[in-house]
Amino acid sequence: MTAGAAIALADVTRRFPLKGSREGVLALDRVTLDVRPGEFVALLGPSGCGKSTLLRMTAGLDAPSTGTVRVGGEAPAAIAARQGFGVAFQDHALLPWLSVRDNIALPYRVAGRRVDAARVAELIALVKLTGFEEAFPRALSGGMRQRVNIARALVLEPAVLLLDEPFGALDAVTRRHMNLELQRIWTETRTTTLLVTHAVEEALFLADRVVVMTGRPGRVAQDLPVPFPRPRPVEVMREPEFHRLSDGLVAALEPEAAEP
Amino acid sequence: MRIARDPRVLGLLGTLLLCLAWEAIGASGLGGFTWPPLSRVVAMLADPDRWDLFGRAAGATLSAALTGYALGAAAGIVLAVLTHLLPPLAPGADRLAAGMNAVPSVALAPVFLVLLPAGGTPATLSGIGVMFLVYVATASGLRAAGAAHQDLFSVLGARPAARLLRLELPAALPSISTGLRLAVPAALIGAVIGEWFGAPRGLGVLIVNGMQNFQIVLLWSAVLLAALLSLAGFLIATAVERAVHARFR
Numbered sequence: 001m002t003a004g005a006a007i008a009l010a011d012v013t014r015r016f017p018l019k020g021s022r023e024g025v026l027a028l029d030r031v032t033l034d035v036r037p038g039e040f041v042a043l044l045g046p047s048g049c050g051k052s053t054l055l056r057m058t059a060g061l062d063a064p065s066t067g068t069v070r071v072g073g074e075a076p077a078a079i080a081a082r083q084g085f086g087v088a089f090q091d092h093a094l095l096p097w098l099s100v101r102d103n104i105a106l107p108y109r110v111a112g113r114r115v116d117a118a119r120v121a122e123l124i125a126l127v128k129l130t131g132f133e134e135a136f137p138r139a140l141s142g143g144m145r146q147r148v149n150i151a152r153a154l155v156l157e158p159a160v161l162l163l164d165e166p167f168g169a170l171d172a173v174t175r176r177h178m179n180l181e182l183q184r185i186w187t188e189t190r191t192t193t194l195l196v197t198h199a200v201e202e203a204l205f206l207a208d209r210v211v212v213m214t215g216r217p218g219r220v221a222q223d224l225p226v227p228f229p230r231p232r233p234v235e236v237m238r239e240p241e242f243h244r245l246s247d248g249l250v251a252a253l254e255p256e257a258a259e260p
Numbered sequence: 261m262r263i264a265r266d267p268r269v270l271g272l273l274g275t276l277l278l279c280l281a282w283e284a285i286g287a288s289g290l291g292g293f294t295w296p297p298l299s300r301v302v303a304m305l306a307d308p309d310r311w312d313l314f315g316r317a318a319g320a321t322l323s324a325a326l327t328g329y330a331l332g333a334a335a336g337i338v339l340a341v342l343t344h345l346l347p348p349l350a351p352g353a354d355r356l357a358a359g360m361n362a363v364p365s366v367a368l369a370p371v372f373l374v375l376l377p378a379g380g381t382p383a384t385l386s387g388i389g390v391m392f393l394v395y396v397a398t399a400s401g402l403r404a405a406g407a408a409h410q411d412l413f414s415v416l417g418a419r420p421a422a423r424l425l426r427l428e429l430p431a432a433l434p435s436i437s438t439g440l441r442l443a444v445p446a447a448l449i450g451a452v453i454g455e456w457f458g459a460p461r462g463l464g465v466l467i468v469n470g471m472q473n474f475q476i477v478l479l480w481s482a483v484l485l486a487a488l489l490s491l492a493g494f495l496i497a498t499a500v501e502r503a504v505h506a507r508f509r
Contacts, residue, residue, distance in 0.1 A: 056411075059411075059414075059415045060414070060415065061411055061414060061415065080414065080415055080416070080417040081417045082417065083416060083417050085415050085416075087411075087412065087415045087416075089408060089411070089412075091406075091408040093406070093408040093409050093411070093412045095409070095426075095427070095430070096508065096509060097430050097507055097508045106416075106426070107416050109422070109426060110413060110416045110417070110418045110422045110426060111416070111417065111422075112419075112422065162415075
């Protein structure tokens with residue numbers, strides 16, 4: 001474990017029980033990963049490689065079979081208990097009976113803290129939902145719901161932001177647009193972030209480092225620093241270097257396909 | 261053709277047919293002399309000289325049913341929340357509720373009659389029926405919150421009280437409102453049966469008196485009035501249920 005890491009996963013193994021098998025299914029095999037404070041790391045991998053399980057462990061929703069998970073040197077549950085996490089999952093998990101404003105204010109109320117109305121308004125403006133404060137989630141488009149989701153994740157200024165395919169259910173155009181927005185928002189906050197995704201371009205565009213995982217069992221296959229300076233304009237995605245790195249990541253994701 | 265397929269039109273048509281059949285059987289004497297035509301039953305209900313009698317009876321029944329409904333619903337919700345917060349209690353509470361529901365109220369009524377202070381039986385029987393339905397609906401509703409919402413509350417560091425008040429109870433409201441709708445007829449049935457076995461006044465008393473004194477039209481009038489009250493309550497509860505479902509789902 002590196003001293004001072006914001007997130008430290010050390011030798012993490014996870015087995016899931018399986019009927020008729022004594023040792024179960026090995027989902028993660030001795031994964032070690034450190035995220036520095038203020039760093040944006042993307043976990044890239046095919047579905048079933050255990051990347052979501054790693055994120056759930058970081059959030060304290062799951063525990064490793066062996067190995068340790070530390071966030072800021074503490075157990076994830078301790079961080080969660082004092083609202084140190086901001087999360088946005090693919091399922092937006094907005095409460096259908098609360099307005100946009102009340103959904104974004106929810107973390108305050110769950111924590112038993114007084115709602116900072118100015119902060120909520122600031123986040124509504126940040127995710128460009130001004131005018132929709134009183135709308136209910138069912139009246140919003142998929143992209144707008146994910147903006148609310150992101151705003152709710154950021155409202156308490158969390159120490160660590162955990163994103164699990166937050167734009168996975170969106171169409172390609174909305175998704176690209178949301179990536180631009182997230183990059184703009186992140187550049188303003190610089191929160192330590194772990195993003196789980198299976199989209200190569202999304203990972204390269206957003207992250208400081210891309211960690212590639214392979215599946216069955218999940219292992220770290222590659223750890224790639226992203227060289228593009230911030231703030232990154234959308235044109236970055238058209239640079240030859242972006243395409244070269246992108247091709248390399250695709251090959252790392254599918255070693256079988258790259259062989260002749 | 262489209263009008264004919266509208267369920268409301270079909271429902272009205274069916275009700276009308278039923279009323280016509282009732283009238284025809286009664287008027288022709290096909291059902292014997294204990295089957296009066298609907299028009300005579302309605303005429304008795306519409307007779308201003310009888311309004312005092314029917315009004316007091318319906319008032320007593322309604323008050324017993326409402327008392328039972330309110331207390332039974334509150335008890336059902338409280339019991340479901342308690343078993344939700346203390347899961348070891350759940351199997352026992354489930355069996356107690358099912359057991360109480362399995363005993364017919366006709367069998368319970370004489371027991372309550374000797375156990376309870378005078379006049380308490382209708383509201384008690386009504387409350388027991390309501391409590392069972394509302395308990396089952398609330399208990400299942402409290403488990404209705406989705407896994408994604410539960411995960412969110414865990415990561416936000418929610419304590420059990422915050423989770424209950426801000427997630428599980430609101431998520432349970434659609435199910436609770438359905439239980440409350442289904443409990444309306446149960447409340448009225450409990451009150452009427454309780455009155456059969458002993459109450460100073462009420463529709464149940466009118467029904468028993470009509471039966472014993474062979475006042476066939478009076479008997480039918482009291483039954484029709486009880487059915488109409490139940491239907492009215494059911495329609496109000498349906499409207500509430502719709503509103504809750506629209507807001508909380």
